[in-house]
Structure formats: structure tokens, C-alpha cells
Amino acid sequence: MDQDHSRQLRQQTALAQFGELALHSDDLDEILTEACRLVGEALGTDFAKVVELQPDGNTLLVRAGVGWTEGVVGVATIQATDDTSEGYALKTGEPMISPDIDEETRFRYPDFLITYGVKAVANVIIIGGTDRPPFGILQVDSRVRREFSEEDVAFLRTYANLIAATVERLSVLNETRDASTRLRLALEAGDLGSFEMDVASGHITSSDRYDSIFGIVSVEKSWTWNALLEQVVPEDRAGIADAMRSALAESGELRVEFRIERAEDSAPRWIELRGRLDDQGDSPPRIVGIAADITDRKLAEQALVMSNGTLEAQVSERTNSLAESNAQLDAFAYTVSHDLRAPLRAMEGFARILQEDHGAGLGEEGYHYASRIVGAAKRMEGLIDDLLAFSRVQRADVTMKWTDPARAIRNAITELRSAGFDESAVTLKVTPSFPPIKADGMILAQVIGNLVLNAAKFKAPDRSAHVTIRAERCAERVRIWVEDNGIGIAPEHQARIFNVFERLHGQETYPGTGVGLAIVKAGVERMGGTCGVEGDLGVGSRFWIELDAAENSAGEGVS
Amino acid sequence: MTTGTMDDQSIVLLVEDNLDDADLIRHAFRKADVRNPLVVFDDGDKAIDYLLGREEYADRQRFPVPRLILLDLKLPRRSGNEVLSVIRATDAVRQIPVVVLTSSNREDDIRKAYDAGANAYLVKPMGGNALVTMIRSIHAFWISQNSAPY
Numbered sequence: 291m292d293q294d295h296s297r298q299l300r301q302q303t304a305l306a307q308f309g310e311l312a313l314h315s316d317d318l319d320e321i322l323t324e325a326c327r328l329v330g331e332a333l334g335t336d337f338a339k340v341v342e343l344q345p346d347g348n349t350l351l352v353r354a355g356v357g358w359t360e361g362v363v364g365v366a367t368i369q370a371t372d373d374t375s376e377g378y379a380l381k382t383g384e385p386m387i388s389p390d391i392d393e394e395t396r397f398r399y400p401d402f403l404i405t406y407g408v409k410a411v412a413n414v415i416i417i418g419g420t421d422r423p424p425f426g427i428l429q430v431d432s433r434v435r436r437e438f439s440e441e442d443v444a445f446l447r448t449y450a451n452l453i454a455a456t457v458e459r460l461s462v463l464n465e466t467r468d469a470s471t472r473l474r475l476a477l478e479a480g481d482l483g484s485f486e487m488d489v490a491s492g493h494i495t496s497s498d499r500y501d502s503i504f505g506i507v508s509v510e511k512s513w514t515w516n517a518l519l520e521q522v523v524p525e526d527r528a529g530i531a532d533a534m535r536s537a538l539a540e541s542g543e544l545r546v547e548f549r550i551e552r553a554e555d556s557a558p559r560w561i562e563l564r565g566r567l568d569d570q571g572d573s574p575p576r577i578v579g580i581a582a583d584i585t586d587r588k589l590a591e592q593a594l595v596m597s598n599g600t601l602e603a604q605v606s607e608r609t610n611s612l613a614e615s616n617a618q619l620d621a622f623a624y625t626v627s628h629d630l631r632a633p634l635r636a637m638e639g640f641a642r643i644l645q646e647d648h649g650a651g652l653g654e655e656g657y658h659y660a661s662r663i664v665g666a667a668k669r670m671e672g673l674i675d676d677l678l679a680f681s682r683v684q685r686a687d688v689t690m691k692w693t694d695p696a697r698a699i700r701n702a703i704t705e706l707r708s709a710g711f712d713e714s715a716v717t718l719k720v721t722p723s724f725p726p727i728k729a730d731g732m733i734l735a736q737v738i739g740n741l742v743l744n745a746a747k748f749k750a751p752d753r754s755a756h757v758t759i760r761a762e763r764c765a766e767r768v769r770i771w772v773e774d775n776g777i778g779i780a781p782e783h784q785a786r787i788f789n790v791f792e793r794l795h796g797q798e799t800y801p802g803t804g805v806g807l808a809i810v811k812a813g814v815e816r817m818g819g820t821c822g823v824e825g826d827l828g829v830g831s832r833f834w835i836e837l838d839a840a841e842n843s844a845g846e847g848v849s
Numbered sequence: 850m851t852t853g854t855m856d857d858q859s860i861v862l863l864v865e866d867n868l869d870d871a872d873l874i875r876h877a878f879r880k881a882d883v884r885n886p887l888v889v890f891d892d893g894d895k896a897i898d899y900l901l902g903r904e905e906y907a908d909r910q911r912f913p914v915p916r917l918i919l920l921d922l923k924l925p926r927r928s929g930n931e932v933l934s935v936i937r938a939t940d941a942v943r944q945i946p947v948v949v950l951t952s953s954n955r956e957d958d959i960r961k962a963y964d965a966g967a968n969a970y971l972v973k974p975m976g977g978n979a980l981v982t983m984i985r986s987i988h989a990f991w992i993s994q995n996s997a998p999y
Contacts, residue, residue, distance in 0.1 A: 629952075631952045631973075631975070632867050632869070632870060632952055633869070634975065635869070635870065635873070635952075635973060635975045636867075636869030636870070636873065638975055638976060639869070639873040639876075639975075639980065640869070640873070642977070643873075643876060664976075667975075668975075668976055671975055671976075
């Protein structure tokens with residue numbers, strides 16, 4: 291009895307010590323080893339061990355133990371099959387006792403137990419946490435055959451349960467640590483400070499990064515909402531206060547950008563605060579969130595806005611100067627049309643009066659010179675007209691629309707007729723229909739009119755003039771040909787005849803200003819097209835212009 | 850209501866600063882056998898004084914209201930359109946037909962002249978007898994055929 295009593299006392303003392311260790315240590319291996327030591331010692335067995343069930347649900351690894359030499363703890367494994375006492379214990383959850391394994395008929399025993407000369411074995415299960423598989427088994431092994439009393443089993447179960455509770459505590463602890471490590475790393479990676487504000491008092495608990503964002507690396511960490519507001523530049527204070535009010539009263543979400551003054555900076559820094567109201571749990575209502583220094587981003591945004599502004603200013607400045615130079619050109623064109631014409635009119639008019647009213651007094655030679663004045667004045671007038679037309683084509687507002695070239699050709703010919711074009715001198719052949727194009731009708735008519743005039747003018751002296759207008763479609767473009775059987779142009783001159791004032795003939799043979807084809811080129815280019823000429827000297831010229839084709843439905847784009 | 854004849858002696862007022870053009874027009878009047886006296890002013894201010902019968906033009910016997918005004922647009926000081934606006938704003942003369950006779954064929958000028966109250970817009974012609982022909986038609990239409998309010 292005495293012996294029993296002192297054993298009981300010993301067991302209770304050991305249990306108390308273990309309980310203390312299990313509550314305070316974070317080291318599971320230490321705890322398990324100590325448990326093994328204490329139960330081995332208390333039960334007087336040679337060996338004790340904890341085998342841990344592996345994730346495969348079948349293998350048990352010797353996780354800790356006493357009495358074993360090297361090569362067992364952390365190494366030896368047992369397969370928890372039905373023919374092992376371990377498997378049985380795991381399956382039933384009941385303690386398994388084998389007083390003598392030589393007499394045991396139900397189970398096989400692992401080789402290392404036999405090698406160590408184990409005779410008697412007691413197993414109790416270490417349960418897992420809620421919804422989890424068992425952690426493993428607490429085992430004591432004896433080299434001598436022995437019985438295990440109910441008290442012994444109860445004693446073992448006490449340890450097993452304490453171990454189970456400790457395992458659970460540590461796993462929760464580890465998960466919490468993992469989560470907080472993850473959070474910390476994520477915050478660090480994002481360069482974010484974290485804070486928590488007690489809503490009632492306005493007291494703020496903060497991370498180190500939060501402190502450095504707000505600029506004080508002080509020992510005294512006593513942040514409050516009011517202290518924060520004081521740091522905010524005055525014009526942003528209303529905004530941040532509103533944001534907080536709305537987070538508390540309505541949305542539960544704080545999201546605000548503002549500027550703060552820091553002692554060490556010359557300029558305010560931009561800060562973003564984001565937080566959530568937490569008023570559901572047991573703890574008093576609080577705002578939990580992060581703070582970020584967004585100064586760089588803000589500066590970049592401002593730079594972008596400024597450069598956009600500068601760009602816009604430049605564009606508008608250039609637009610203005612363009613408009614101005616257009617206005618100057620306009621004034622110039624007016625001057626040309628009005629002021630240059632007036633003296634010409636006078637020269638021509640007075641020379642003609644001389645001829646008509648004073649012809650007799652002039653004599654033949656005087657009359658001839660007066661004619662020369664009239665001729666020169668008329669040429670000059672033609673030049674002014676053409677230059678004006680050229681300048682108009684270059685500056686006119688171009689309105690691209692669905693256009694039927696046949697109509698533009700008709701308009702061009704009507705226009706030529708009213709300007710005194712002698713149709714009878716030319717056989718003009720126009721194909722009955724044309725693919726529609728995108729063009730400005732007025733400019734197109736002028737371009738075609740000039741080409742027809744040009745074709746008719748350079749007629750060969752030995753044959754009557756034939757001019758053909760036809761079109762061909764080339765993919766997305768339409769090429770309109772104006773072909774003649776006139777004198778033609780030598781290939782080496784073909785490139786330059788579209789230049790303004792370019793002439794290939796003297797005034798006596800083919801009078802002209804050298805502007806007509808330049809108007810063609812300018813007009814076609816204004817409409818986004820191209821032009822050119824083929825043919826050869828003596829056989830005629832084939833002028834072409836090429837513009838974008840339009841959809842074949844006449845409905846499209848007509849207005 | 851007056852309908853003119855070849856012998857109608859109502860005057861035509863020409864506002865023209867270019868003396869060459871004024872001479873050519875005068876010559877064309879003769880060539881076209883238009884006998885209406887041509888009163889020529891080379892600036893808008895004087896033309897307005899005349900039309901309003903101010904200063905030395907107070908005597909309407911000597912300086913009668915014209916039957917027709919030929920108006921150039923580009924004038925020193927007061928432009929043709931300004932003269933036109935004053936005419937149209939002055940009860941005594943606002944019904945007088947005004948034919949703009951100018952060098953400019955700019956759409957903008959044409960529009961503005963009609964806005965200011967022009968009755969017709971003619972571009973000074975060049976070459977041959979174009980001007981004589983034009984003066985003849987002006988006379989035929991505005992003086993012979995047209996019924997004037999004065």
C-alpha cells in the first residue's frame with residue numbers, strides 16, 4: 291500500500307511537472323520526449339515512445355522516445371495494419387495491452403521491438419483535434435513480461451490526452467504564426483504600414499513601417515487620430531475627416547488620400563489610408579487597415595497631367611499659328627485678286643481705248659504695241675486666276691463624300707463650256723458609268739476639268755483631238771484615266787509637269803501659265819489620292835488620278 | 850414712280866477710289882451712250898455727305914438724290930459695306946438701288962455685301978468691251994427698266 295501510495299504521489303508530481311511544460315513550451319519534440327521519460331519512469335518500463343501517424347494515414351513514425359539507441363527515434367516506422375496492435379488501437383481508439391508478445395496471437399510486432407527484446411507493450415491513442423485524424427500513439431514497452439493495471443492505463447491516457455491538447459495548441463499557434471508571418475511579409479513587400487484604431491478613443495496601434503511613413507521613429511508610440519489630423523495639410527483635413535465619418539457611420543470602409551507635413555521633408559508627402567471597420571467581434575469597435583506613401587505615384591500622375599497640359603497648350607498654340615498663317619494667306623489671296631487686278635484692268639482698258647478711239651493717230655506700229663499691252667495684260671490676268679485657283683485648292687475645306695465621277699465629269703464640262711471652252715474642237719468620249727469614289731465633288735470637278743483642258747490644248751497639229759475618260763478599279767482604289775491623242779510628253783519630262791509654273795512649250799505654240807496640272811496634283815493630294823501620266827512623245831498622253839473607292843450602294847454617305 | 854429713258858437726266862453716283870477704274874467707267878458710260886450725269890467720289894465719307902445733303906451738298910437742286918449708286922467695296926477709311934450700311938440706315942436714301950461694282954469675287958465679300966443691303970453684285974470685267982457691255986446692261990436694267998422710288 292505504501293509503495294502504491296508513494297508511486298501515486300510520484301506519478302502526480304510527474305504529471306504536474308509535465309502539465310506545466312506542456313502549457314509553456316513551444317517545442318513539441320521536447321514535450322513528447324519528456325512525456326516518454328515521465329511515463330517510462332513512472333511505469334518502470336524500459337522504453338516509452340510516441341509514434342506519429344503520417345499524412346498517408348497508415349504509417350507511424352517514431353517521433354520521440356526514451357530507452358532507444360540511435361536509429362529508432364525519427365527513423366523507425368510501423369505500418370498500422372489490422373494485424374498490428376497499433377493499427378488496432380488507431381482503429382478502435384481503445385487502449386491495447388499485450389502482457390507478453392510471445393503469447394500474443396492477434397498481432398505481429400515490428401522487427402525493431404523484437405531486436406530490443408521487448409516483451410510487454412501498452413498502447414493508448416493520442417487523439418487529433420476536431421475533425422482531424424489521431425495524432426498517433428503513446429506506447430510503453432517492457433523487456434520483461436508484465437501486466438498493466440487499469441490505473442496504469444488511465445495514467446497513460448492522461449498523458450496521451452495532455453499530449454493531444456498540447457499538439458492542438460501548438461498547431462493553432464503555428465497556424466497563427468504562419469498567418470502573421472505571411473501578413474508581415476506581404477505588408478513589407480507592398481511597403482505598407484498597418485494600423486489599428488480604437489474608435490472610441492482614437493488611439494492608434496501601428497507597425498514600424500506605419501511609423502516611418504508618418505515620419506516619426508520615436509520610442510514613444512502614442513498615435514491618436516487627432517495627432518494624425520494635425521499632421522495633415524490644412525486643405526486636406528476636411529476630406530480625411532469626412533472619409534472617417536462616412537466609414538464609421540455608413541460604409542464601414544475607409545479609403546482616403548491626403549498630404550501630410552513631416553519635419554524632415556521640404557514638401558508634403560502623399561499618403562493613402564485604407565481600412566475596414568470591425569465592430570462585430572467581442573473587442574471594442576476598431577478600424578483596421580494599412581497606410582501607404584503614394585508620393586511617387588502622385589508626382590508621376592501630376593507630371594503626366596502637366597505634360598498633357600503642355601502638349602495641349604502646344605497643340606493649341608500651333609493650331610492658332612496655323613490658323614493665323616491661313617488667315618494671312620487668305621489676305622494675300624485677296625490682295626492678289628483685288629489689288630493686282632486693278633492696274634491690269636487699267637492697262638488693258640486704256641490700251642484698248644487707245645486702239646479704238648485713237649487708232650488713227652497711233653499709226654500701224656503704235657497700234658501693234660497697244661495690242662501687245664492688251665495681250666500681256668490678259669496673260670497676267672490668266673496667271674492671277676490660275677494662282678488663285680491653285681491657292682484655293684490648297685486651302686479649301688475638303689469634304690470627302692460618296693461621289694459618282696460621271697457627275698463630276700458632267701459638272702466639269704459644263705463649267706468649261708461656260709468659261710468659253712470650244713467643244714467642237716475635241717471629240718470627247720466618256721464611258722457611261724464609273725465606280726463610285728470618295729472625293730470632294732467640287733475639287734474633283736476642277737481636277738477633271740483641268741485634265742480635259744490640258745488634253746484638248748496639246749492637240750497634235752496633224753490630227754483631230756480625241757479625249758477619252760474612263761475608269762478602272764484597282765483593289766480599294768479607282769483610277770480615272772484622261773487619255774488623248776495629242777503631242778504627248780517625253781518620258782524624261784513626265785515627272786516634272788505637275789510642278790507649279792512648269793512649262794514644256796513656248797507661249798507662241800501653247801500659251802499657258804504652268805499652273806493647271808499643279809492644281810490637278812494639289813487637288814488630288816488634298817483628297818488623299820495620287821496622279822501621274824503615261825504615254826510618249828508624238829502618240830498622246832494618258833493622265834490618271836487615283837482615289838479611294840466607295841461602297842457601290844449609292845445610299846451610303848450621300849447627303 | 851419714275852421710269853427712265855435714254856434722256857433721263859437723273860444722276861448716277863459712283864463711289865470709286867481707283868481713278869483708273871473711275872475713268873474707265875466714265876469712258877464706258879460714253880461708249881454705251883449712257884447720258885446720266887456721273888457723280889464720282891473717291892471716298893466713302895464724302896459720298897455719305899452728299900447722300901445726306903450735308904455741308905456743301907445741302908442744295909438738293911444742285912445735288913439731287915441719285916437714281917443709282919455704283920459702289921466699290923475697297924475704299925479708304927470707310928469701306929463700301931460701311932457706306933452701304935449708312936445708306937440703308939438713313940430714311941431719306943435707304944431705298945436707292947445700290948450695285949456693288951468691285952474687283953473681288955470672294956464668296957465672303959459677296960455674302961457680306963448682300964448682308965449690308967446691296968441690290969446687285971458685279972465683278973469689274975476685263976478685256977474687250979466687257980465693261981461697256983456691263984454699263985449698258987446696268988443702264989438698261991436699273992435706269993430704263995427698273996422703277997425707282999424717287
